[in-house]
Amino acid sequence: MLKFLHIAVLLLGAVLGTSARAESVLFLNPGSSDEAFWVSYSQFMQAAARDLRIDLQILYAQRQPEQTLAQARIALQGPKRPDYLVFVNEQYVAPQIMRMANRSGVKLFIVNAALTPNQQNLVGERADRIGSLVPNDEEGGYLMMKELIRLHRPVASGERIELLAFSGLKITPSAQLREKGMQRALAEHPEVRLRQLVYSGWTRERAYEQARQLLGRYPDVSLVWSANDEMAFGAMRAFSEAGRVPGKDVLFSAVNTSSAALQALVDGRLSALLGGHFTLGGWALVELHDYAQGVDLSRYGGRDRQIPLLQLIGKEQARRMLAMGESPDYGVHFHKLSAKGRPASYRYPFTLQTLMH
Incomplete structure (x- = not known):
């Protein structure tokens, strides 16, 4: 009996030792x-x-x-x-x-x-x-902007494509780097004019409020670059309420592979989506x-x-990730x-x- 107890104590010690490690x-x-x-x-x-x-x-x-x-x-x-x-x-x-x-x-x-x-x-x-x-936040911002420009309808010589950009917080490194990537892409495409870059604190409601104001100021915007999905959805709501159809009249981009973002890409409301981080x-x-x-x-x-x-996430990848x-x-x-x-x-x-x- 004592021998059995001794073995049991040793085994318990081994188990506890394993969990402690x-x-x-x-x-x-x-x-x-x-x-x-x-x-x-x-x-x-x-x-x-x-x-x-x-x-x-x-x-x-x-x-x-x-x-x-x-x-x-x-x-x-x-x-x-x-x-x-x-x-x-x-x-x-x-x-x-x-x-x-x-x-x-x-x-x-x-x-x-x-x-x-x-x-x-x-x-x-x-x-x-x-x-x-x-x-790769800087490259991410660049890839997203390049994809939006690629998907935009061709424009005549001298015609400008108007862009709005929604970023996170000024003092967040990821926001700064994504912006830097966006600006690098814009330097390669002088036909795209950034009308305004705003900071929405990564939130849907703030982006919605800002987009409502910006739409009145810049009615010809046809590209919207967003540093995350929440801000993209906020801006999208404002454009939809103004009668602009996301994916047709105006192209939106976003970062993050939330189920809502993946579904929006599959449905065509989001035109460019980045994710994986x-x-x-x-x-x-x-x-x-x-x-x-x-x-x-x-x-x-x-x-x-x-x-x-x-x-960049393709539609087929988005479907697989949703599944x-x-x-x-x-x-x-x-x-x-x-x-x-x-x-x-x-x-x-x-x-x-x-x-x-």
Whole structure:
């Protein structure tokens, strides 16, 4: 009997030891808990965490950077600290979070918006910062603008195409980069005239209100570039109310693969759609899991990486993504993407194609 108890205790210890070794990760989600993009972002991370057996917790800041900082303070200076803190440099909060992390023992990983060059000079090299993964925001803004222009009807020599642009927040790196890409495309197309660029804070209602005013000022607009799907839908509503048919009288673009955006592309109301960057958090967990197992991330593509996730979504791709629905695992075997034991030539296959096949 004693021998049996001894074996049982050893087995229990082994089980507890295994669970104790699971990495604990806290993700500070800068978005709102009812925002399609950031909810899908969290769902993809949760799918990765289940497959990789990571203990993942997610906190939403409801688009309030001071809330992100308060959450970071508790996580980094409180009694129950995660092994890893994953966060976004939204509205440039990263240096403050990194100051809080001093001597906390928590490892840091940045997603979506990394340190700016000035911030990097300010904080310097740190052993607790594992790395970062960001999307190709500048290229995304460029591709989206080029596609809108390509789809527009041909214009006669000397005729202008009028454009309105809706961006997020001035102090959000992703918005700035997408705008920069748009401007690069416009420099190649002098026939397109940007009548006005406005900041809608990523929200549908604000874009709707702005578009109503802008329509009266610029009645000949036939292209609308939007840095996310919510703003595109807000502007679309204003144009529809004015009797303009989306996809015919005026062409709209958007970023994000929400089900509403995918359906709008299939229906022809959206003419150009970019997406894929909702997967970044899940891919980051693959790297964190590898790091915990002793993998040197710099051998497999660099510690700080930009991934060409933002790409144009075709109608057939949109239909396939809609058919996937709310699949709890997205059909991705995250553990099979590990670099552990791979040759130095291996590169993490972090693309939308990995999700689609």
